[in-house]
Amino acid sequence: MSSPVGRRAFLRHTGLATAGVAAAAAGLLPARQANAEEQRVPNLPASFYDRPGLEGMPRIDYESMPVVNVRDHGAAGDGQTPDAAAFHRAVDALDAQGGGVLYVPPGHYLFTPPPAPTREYWRRQLTNIHVVGEGESSTVVFEQPRIEGDTYPNVAGWALWDSVNISIRGMAFTWSPYQLSRNSHPHYSLTLSQQDRAQFIGVVLDQGQPGLWMNQGNGYWVVDCTLRNVSADAIHFESCTDSVAAYNYVENCYDDCVANVTNTRSTPDPSNLTGVRLVHNTVVFVPWGRGVTLGGAGQITEHNWVESVGNAGIFSTVGGFADWPAAPLYDSVVRDNTVIRGNLAQREDNAYYRFGTGGFQAGLALIMEIRGLTLERNRIYGSQVHGMAFGIQGWYGISGSDFVVRDNDIQGATGGGVQVTNNSTVAGLDLERNAMLGTTTGSVLVDGAMTGVDTAGNQVSQAPVVTGSVDGDFDGFTVVDTPLTYRDVYQDFRQAGDETGWATAPALPVKLPRHTANVRAFGARGDGRTNDLLAFEQALASLPADGGVLRVPAGRYRLDPLPDHDSSAFTRIKHHLLVSGRRNVHLRGDGAESVLSFGSADHQGLRFLDVSDCSVSGLRLELRQQPSVRRNRALLEFSAARSCVVDDVTAVRSSGPGIRIDSSRLVRVTQSRVEGAGTYGIEVAASRQVRVDGCRVSDSRDNAIETSWVGSIQCEPQYVRISGNRVDGTREGSGVGVVGGQQVVVERNEIRDTYLPGVYLYERCSNFPPKRIEITGNRLSATNTGRLTYVRGAISLDGLSEGRTSGDIAIADNTVDGTTFAGVWVGGITPISSTYSVLDRLEVTGNTFRRVGTVGVDIDDDQRTHIGELVLA
Structure with missing residues (x-):
């Protein structure tokens, strides 16, 4: 028997009130009567489907379905009792009825790492099953693998492979404890393969690496979902057809945020991959990857907002990764999108990129082969280098034909408006009625070869510059002194x-x-x-x-x-x-x-x-x-x-x-x-000459004090001093987290009762690797004691990358009293990280260690080979 669901399950959260569409949810759910009808889940209202971009979305008749409550099959939802088996039993009950609603009432449903060699926390082939919860109050929690447990090359939270006609509505998924590193083993939250019809409505995904991964199949609909703090791709279509991502909100994700990728190993002919639309999505803070990516044939990319992105805001690629063979992008449309501050990572202080010949070089970047592409009415503001790039200097060029570039508004790029690189050829380009204002170099920079060019009505701040070749009409430019309508409040900081x-x-x-x-x-x-x-x-x-x-x-x-x-x-x-x-x-x-x-x-x-x-x-x-x-x-x-x-x-x-x-x-x-912060207690993001002193931070969920290069801009932290503070407990994080920096000093802090290390130097991705970091005179007690900690020291250095200049780290005169593993650990390969730390110099001197679980200083032989000069005393 299933328990009554009740209307309150959907009055508080229906899967509509996310991604900036709360207004669409207001007053749309019908009141329910206190009778047998209470055992039915209400359908989504007509107004949900009536929004632009959702044309053709299949309507699921939830109200006609039987309902099974996971609590009736033993799910505890207390965040402490493993619930995977109860979910299996509940699905078995629905299978006996030919499918229906798997209702997940409020609670925290724990899914723990499976025994090796199994890699899926919950693997199930579903048919006609629709998982419905009450939004963020119905949360699935995946525990990270323990450091002393089995190490997997990758794991998956829910693996719903080969399923047919399913949906997940009004559910949240998160990982515990805090982990935010691109250079780590993949921990997929939701992964589907060879799917036939699946909908994700009002789903919230927090952390994980990546988030929602859909590999092949057709009929995926991802609508009104929210993804935050994902260490790799957020919403990922791979070689899919007839699929839509619309009205989603993606924030602080470390690779492609809303992606349509063609795996040309499995699908060598992308011309068959049709019917993908990425529309009305909002993407903010993309430290590593791209905002929206293009693939297949006939893709529609419209009305997306992309803000503060490390690489390209919009990017085209078909194949081109690792051993994937290249293939064309066909007949796609990119229209009415906004990209604010794209390509932020391409700076001189980023020791990972080669400025000018690396990175993505534009707010909208096109590479490899393209056969037909319309770029229309897009707004590209404040790009770190160019507005649009046809090819990437020093990487892939473009071999393209049949381009229409019209009515775009490009403002405030620190390079040119449009660049055609010297490794690129373009055959057939209509360049009409575009504005390219406030560029610091020529409005159009042609270093490659263009034929069949037609230009008209373009307004520019500077005349084009041609060092390559142009065949056709290239006179349609008027130099104007028009002021910018875009004002970049971060321009002085970026420059x-x-x-x-x-x-x-x-x-x-x-x-x-x-x-x-x-x-x-x-x-x-x-x-x-x-x-x-x-x-x-x-x-x-x-x-x-x-x-x-x-x-x-x-x-x-x-x-x-x-x-x-x-x-x-x-x-x-x-x-x-x-x-x-x-x-x-x-x-x-x-x-x-x-x-x-x-x-x-x-x-x-x-x-x-x-x-x-x-x-x-x-x-x-x-x-x-x-x-x-x-x-x-x-x-x-x-x-x-x-x-x-x-x-x-x-x-x-x-x-x-x-x-x-x-x-x-x-x-x-x-x-x-700061008391009981929902993430960091005090965060210093992409800032310089900052001091945090004499503060007290208690019970933060993540790192109590955090400094990194990730903010509304991206830049190397310089001259940041964190001194004389007191940290009293973290629920999932460390005491002080340091991500990159030049002259970052962590000194004389009292740090106690932290889940992860007392001081944690880690890497979110390869950008802005550390230079000079000093950790001196701190007192740490009962740090790195969390049950699921994944590093091995009260002071930990984890997976720090090498750029043009590698780290110079000093760890001196600290006192460590009480920790599960070592006093100082440098690594390293763990269930989380996948690379050793690469350092020019490491000094560990004058520290006092008491009641440590293993040794005072733990640096294994393989790690030592990655340190240029090691001083221990």
Whole structure:
């Protein structure tokens, strides 16, 4: 017998309220009667299917199906009891009825690593089975393989191979503990192969490597799904037909985010791979891979937003990887897409790329053979090198024919608008009515050979430059002095040179500006019930251009985001309260009695964007309801900021970091507290000359304090000092995480009770490998003691790559008291990482080790061969 499902299962989350389409979900579900009908799952409303891009999506009649509850077959959902067997029994019960709904009520359903040689946590061939949960409250948790368990070259969470007519709706999947490294063994979350009809609706995937992998088959629909913090591809079609990814939200993923890839080993003729559409997706923060990729024949790529991407925002390739033979891309359309700040990784301070001859070189990059491609009405803004690249210098060129490039808007590229590389040939190009403004070199750079060219109506800031050959009409360009409509608030940070020494840290101003705006005077009640956001905005707007004080007296101020008040230009990152383009603005409260209570886990709390000489002090920031799955939003963020201070701020229960410093210079976070952060406690992202000192961070989910090169821009962290802080416990992460950097100092911190190492130097991917890192004078107790830890030291160096300059690491005068494995470990091959650390120099001297599980310093013989100079004392 199945238990009644009840309508509340779908009133809270229906699989619609993700990827920025919450409005489509409001009021669309019918009320259910308290009778036998309660045992049926309601269908998705007609308005769900009526959205552009979902034409032809098969409608699943959930209401007609029998329902089986996994709890009735022994699933505990307590996050501690393995539940795979219960899911098998529940499917068996549905199979006996010819299929139906596998209902997963709220809970955390644990799936543990299988015994070797099995590599799938749950493998099942499903027919006419539809898994339905209640959104993020119905979460499947995959445990990472233990360091002392079996080591697999790859594992899969749910492997639903050769299934027919299935769906997963309103479910969440996550991995534990924290792990975010591209250079690691694959840990697939959901993988399908040779599928016939599958739908994924409102599915949330958090971590894993990769996320949703669909290899061959047809009839895949991925709609309204959210994927965050995935270490490889997020949504991956491989040699698929008649498949759609639409209205999905992808954030912080380390390879292709929404991908249509052709495996030319299994499918040597991609002309048969038709009917793939990637439409209305949002992609933000792509540290390693590409935003959207093209493959097969007749692909439609429309209305996607791609923001802050390390490599190309949109990329064409068919084959070309490892031993895959090349094949053409046929007759595809790329239309009405937006790419903001593409190709960010191509910088001089990235020791992995060869600047100018490596990387992807454009916001939209085309390589290999293309037979028919229309690029129309796309907006490509702020590319690190070129706007569009036909071929990649130093890698693959392009051999293409029948191109239409019209009505595109390219602004603010640091190179040219369009480049045709010297290893490329183009036969047949219509270049019409494009704008190429604010380029620093020629609007069109032709180093290769082009024939059959027709140009007309193009407006450019600079004339084309031809060093190769052009056959046809190449006169359709008008040089104009038109100002840009795109403003890149990160431009100065992206173009700044390297730091050369420690700068004086900023401090709270001794004398505040004369003008003060008390939020109470503008109508803020501070009663914890009234939305005070408009009063805060009005008080902020009253401050003069030269700055002032926003006074927040004691009270509980409820701040809930308002439509048309929560967005900024050229970004999909939303906020509660925004301070933008200001200088000398200071938020002052009365300490713990001045509470800002934020209502949305999907919005930054206080966001300071493009500001200078600002500060926040004497405030307590809270998120009223913390989600169970990472959301990556901070309670306080400084982004594109200069000379700013955070002092005496408490941040509690964030959905992401408590405090985040992003793509900024000269910022200090001091004497502040972060409690129960949803990801990192304090995150320093792609910033320089930052100090975090005298802070206390407790019970963060991931690393308590984190510094890396990944932010709204990508750049090597330089001159970052993390000193005199106290870390009291992490739920899944380390005490201090360090990802790359030049002159990053971790000193005199008290770190205790961490799941992963007390100090953890690791690599998210090969970009920006470490240079000079110092770990000195820290006191670590009971660190790296998590049951599923995957590295072997209280201080761990894990899989650090070699660039033009390899790491120079000093680990000196630290005290380690109590750890499961070694005091210091350098590696290495583990169930997670797949490469040894490559270092120029490593110094481990003057450290004290007590109550270590193995040895003081653990560096195996193979690892030692990857270290140029090793000093142990």
